[in-house]
Amino acid sequence: MTTIVQEGAAAEAVERSIRIIKEKDAAIGAWVYFDPRRARQVAEDVDARFADGPLYGVPVGIKDIFDTNDMPTAYGSSIYAGHHPGRDAALVAQLRQSGAVVMGKTATTEFASPYPARTRNPHNLGHSPGGSSSGSAAAVASGMLPLALGSQTLGSIIRPASYCGVYGFKPSHGRISRAGVLTLSDTLDTIGALGKSVAILETFYRHITGDQRIVTFSSRKPPRLAYCEAPGWEQTTQAARDAFDRAIAKFRSKGLNIQKLVLPEAFLHLVDAGFTVHDYELYRNFSADRLGHWDGLSEKFKEIMRRGAKVSTSQHEDALGIAAWCRDEFAKLMGDFDAVITLSATDEAPEGLDTTGSPAVNVAWTLLRGPCLSLPSLIGAQGLPIGLQLCSPQSTDSSLLACANWLDRG
Amino acid sequence: MTTIVQEGAAAEAVERSIRIIKEKDAAIGAWVYFDPRRARQVAEDVDARFADGPLYGVPVGIKDIFDTNDMPTAYGSSIYAGHHPGRDAALVAQLRQSGAVVMGKTATTEFASPYPARTRNPHNLGHSPGGSSSGSAAAVASGMLPLALGSQTLGSIIRPASYCGVYGFKPSHGRISRAGVLTLSDTLDTIGALGKSVAILETFYRHITGDQRIVTFSSRKPPRLAYCEAPGWEQTTQAARDAFDRAIAKFRSKGLNIQKLVLPEAFLHLVDAGFTVHDYELYRNFSADRLGHWDGLSEKFKEIMRRGAKVSTSQHEDALGIAAWCRDEFAKLMGDFDAVITLSATDEAPEGLDTTGSPAVNVAWTLLRGPCLSLPSLIGAQGLPIGLQLCSPQSTDSSLLACANWLDRG
Numbered sequence: 001m002t003t004i005v006q007e008g009a010a011a012e013a014v015e016r017s018i019r020i021i022k023e024k025d026a027a028i029g030a031w032v033y034f035d036p037r038r039a040r041q042v043a044e045d046v047d048a049r050f051a052d053g054p055l056y057g058v059p060v061g062i063k064d065i066f067d068t069n070d071m072p073t074a075y076g077s078s079i080y081a082g083h084h085p086g087r088d089a090a091l092v093a094q095l096r097q098s099g100a101v102v103m104g105k106t107a108t109t110e111f112a113s114p115y116p117a118r119t120r121n122p123h124n125l126g127h128s129p130g131g132s133s134s135g136s137a138a139a140v141a142s143g144m145l146p147l148a149l150g151s152q153t154l155g156s157i158i159r160p161a162s163y164c165g166v167y168g169f170k171p172s173h174g175r176i177s178r179a180g181v182l183t184l185s186d187t188l189d190t191i192g193a194l195g196k197s198v199a200i201l202e203t204f205y206r207h208i209t210g211d212q213r214i215v216t217f218s219s220r221k222p223p224r225l226a227y228c229e230a231p232g233w234e235q236t237t238q239a240a241r242d243a244f245d246r247a248i249a250k251f252r253s254k255g256l257n258i259q260k261l262v263l264p265e266a267f268l269h270l271v272d273a274g275f276t277v278h279d280y281e282l283y284r285n286f287s288a289d290r291l292g293h294w295d296g297l298s299e300k301f302k303e304i305m306r307r308g309a310k311v312s313t314s315q316h317e318d319a320l321g322i323a324a325w326c327r328d329e330f331a332k333l334m335g336d337f338d339a340v341i342t343l344s345a346t347d348e349a350p351e352g353l354d355t356t357g358s359p360a361v362n363v364a365w366t367l368l369r370g371p372c373l374s375l376p377s378l379i380g381a382q383g384l385p386i387g388l389q390l391c392s393p394q395s396t397d398s399s400l401l402a403c404a405n406w407l408d409r410g
Numbered sequence: 411m412t413t414i415v416q417e418g419a420a421a422e423a424v425e426r427s428i429r430i431i432k433e434k435d436a437a438i439g440a441w442v443y444f445d446p447r448r449a450r451q452v453a454e455d456v457d458a459r460f461a462d463g464p465l466y467g468v469p470v471g472i473k474d475i476f477d478t479n480d481m482p483t484a485y486g487s488s489i490y491a492g493h494h495p496g497r498d499a500a501l502v503a504q505l506r507q508s509g510a511v512v513m514g515k516t517a518t519t520e521f522a523s524p525y526p527a528r529t530r531n532p533h534n535l536g537h538s539p540g541g542s543s544s545g546s547a548a549a550v551a552s553g554m555l556p557l558a559l560g561s562q563t564l565g566s567i568i569r570p571a572s573y574c575g576v577y578g579f580k581p582s583h584g585r586i587s588r589a590g591v592l593t594l595s596d597t598l599d600t601i602g603a604l605g606k607s608v609a610i611l612e613t614f615y616r617h618i619t620g621d622q623r624i625v626t627f628s629s630r631k632p633p634r635l636a637y638c639e640a641p642g643w644e645q646t647t648q649a650a651r652d653a654f655d656r657a658i659a660k661f662r663s664k665g666l667n668i669q670k671l672v673l674p675e676a677f678l679h680l681v682d683a684g685f686t687v688h689d690y691e692l693y694r695n696f697s698a699d700r701l702g703h704w705d706g707l708s709e710k711f712k713e714i715m716r717r718g719a720k721v722s723t724s725q726h727e728d729a730l731g732i733a734a735w736c737r738d739e740f741a742k743l744m745g746d747f748d749a750v751i752t753l754s755a756t757d758e759a760p761e762g763l764d765t766t767g768s769p770a771v772n773v774a775w776t777l778l779r780g781p782c783l784s785l786p787s788l789i790g791a792q793g794l795p796i797g798l799q800l801c802s803p804q805s806t807d808s809s810l811l812a813c814a815n816w817l818d819r820g
Contacts, residue, residue: 285589
């Protein structure tokens with residue numbers, strides 16, 4: 001008896017994914033674990049078990065800092081090559097139950113930190129895809145997948161989404177479970193996804209969180225929009241700022257009322273505060289690795305450990321205090337607006353694979369804990385994509401998604 | 411050639427521990443993994459590598475929700491019997507580096523939740539030791555160890571410390587790394603320890619966190635103390651309240667100025683808010699287990715999952731909002747006080763091993779995120795211990811430890 005692959009929606013979608021992965025991944029390097037035979041089996045199982053469901057048949061890539069029960073999880077580190085954590089991350093289990101097809105593990109930078117993965121930017125193979133969700137961004141950008149998991153501690157969802165010209169969504173901090181995901185910083189780590197459209201990111205968000213508070217805008221009740229220079233703006237390039245100005249002008253020429261928002265000066269401290277929190281918490285959370293496997297760490301990661309060792313408890317507390325103050329202020333400021341628009345990255349993707357670029361314009365928003373969404377909108381000086389970043393206060397995810405839909409259709 | 415165990419401080423302390431464990435653990439059941447041969451090897455290694463250090467030679471028990479690289483980690487669940495997570499929790503790695511001797515794994519309730527471990531209370535084997543840090547509390551109480559790790563999501567450090575008549579310290583939320591510890595609730599999970607004295611808990615806290623801001627009180631500058639009825643007070647027994655009143659009266663008779671603090675009415679909502687947050691977050695964080703291993707869960711744990719499924723995103727957000735408001739209020743209220751004293755538990759340890767008792771008077775403080783310390787002080791109607799719980803706002807750990815020292819010596 002031969003097994004006949006059922007021609008269901010999952011099997012069909014997975015075959016398409018497999019074809020594109022086989023065609024493109026040798027050049028791009030988005031995957032660290034991918035077994036087409038296993039993917040086909042999962043698709044067959046999904047077609048047999050799930051008649052429908054919001055994510056039925058959607059092939060999904062899992063960033064390799066999410067634990068998986070049936071695939072290795074190496075956290076982008078040679079220390080954990082072939083590591084089997086023995087339990088699915090909560091989100092992976094939720095995806096399996098949703099009818100999505102878990103395809104394999106996408107490349108992450110070392111411990112979701114600056115040391116790059118071997119992934120290349122699908123728009124120009126000589127450029128970085130950004131990080132740390134490098135493989136997830138590149139896989140979506142090259143059409144291998146409609147959806148892939150990401151996580152953001154500084155700028156690890158929004159920046160690669162920007163560089164790769166895909167949609168990226170970092171929901172409010174704490175809204176999606178981090179159980180079974182590598183811990184970098186409890187204060188900052190936020191789970192989200194990269195996708196081919198706002199629609200798939202919204203479907204993902206609503207199914208996983210159960211948040212069904214739909215916000216709708218119409219021409220009679222359009223979103224109240226602002227734009228601003230994100231903290232870290234001094235690190236953006238002139239080309240990126242010019243592209244940003246043109247985009248705002250274009251929205252306005254279409255009749256959108258977008259007001260300029262000037263953030264309080266205290267917000268400028270959020271970038272440093274974010275790095276202080278990051279370094280302090282990573283130093284402690286990676287104790288097993290810095291104490292047990294120092295030689296297995298990259299020089300870039302060792303540098304974080306050295307910096308983290310120097311941050312005192314009171315410096316950490318002060319940074320958390322600045323963040324808490326700014327969160328309250330941001331909620332008040334945004335009483336008049338549904339979303340504020342800024343740049344998703346300081347520039348287009350950097351050339352070479354030595355760096356994954358700068359998270360300078362992302363750090364403040366991650367620390368503010370509200371939702372952020374990157375829309376692929378702008379083109380940089382070298383013709384590579386740059387995203388527009390939409391931000392709003394914590395727990396306003398539904399309204400931010402509605403703003404993104406509005407602008408994206410516009 | 412025979413190996414001669416070096417007669418260092420670690421070897422000596424470990425031999426003493428092994429002797430007491432062998433003598434008592436058959437009756438008490440504090441351990442789920444303990445291998446005396448391995449403990450001796452570790453002690454030998456510690457004696458060879460560490461000349462001193464704050465925790466040099468201290469035998470430490472590891473609650474079995476902390477991942478260990480070289481011992482199984484079962485999270486108190488038959489689903490994970492023999493599970494090897496393949497990486498040390500950050501705190502375990504820090505302990506190994508401190509010169510402490512990691513002795514083995516102490517019993518936890520199922521997933522650090524209500525379903526009991528098989529541990530018995532050393533003061534009366536017919537009674538519960540409390541939970542979820544059941545084995546850690548019982549091991550310290552029976553003299554097997556001077557120090558053992560705990561974690562608290564509702565009342566899992568302070569309550570077993572109270573029932574077992576040992577000291578328990580839950581530092582401020584986020585101060586000790588949770589990396590590699592089973593996630594129940596990011597909002598609530600807090601790492602701490604149970605010990606035979608305030609001194610060892612303070613040594614542990616300072617070494618692990620690096621927080622060296624010492625606060626000292628003197629007869630010229632005594633701590634400013636208050637007492638209060640904790641939210642959940644209606645669940646305390648008359649006998650516990652009487653013992654509490656006598657303790658406050660006794661402190662006063664010694665000349666201590668302890669004022670009554672009446673908490674704002676809004677604080678009464680903290681208990682329900684804590685359970686709302688708990689149920690919502692556990693439902694999501696245990697997705698891998700509820701979706702993949704439903705039959706392996708206890709009825710008590712299934713009940714949490716059923717409750718959690720019914721909590722909406724907005725109910726969760728509202729509960730977090732109440733917590734945030736009360737945190738600010740508590741910090742203001744405590745401007746005049748260094749610590750507020752209340753009961754550590756609703757009563758002495760309950761009879762039988764079917765329940766680990768109620769966390770009613772702990773939940774609010776866990777949600778407030780400040781440090782809590784239990785001093786073994788009172789005696790209940792059946793002659794079993796009850797603790798006095800000292801609480802203060804987030805990031806005032808040093809001052810709370812100084813208050814505990816002051817009262818304990820008093």
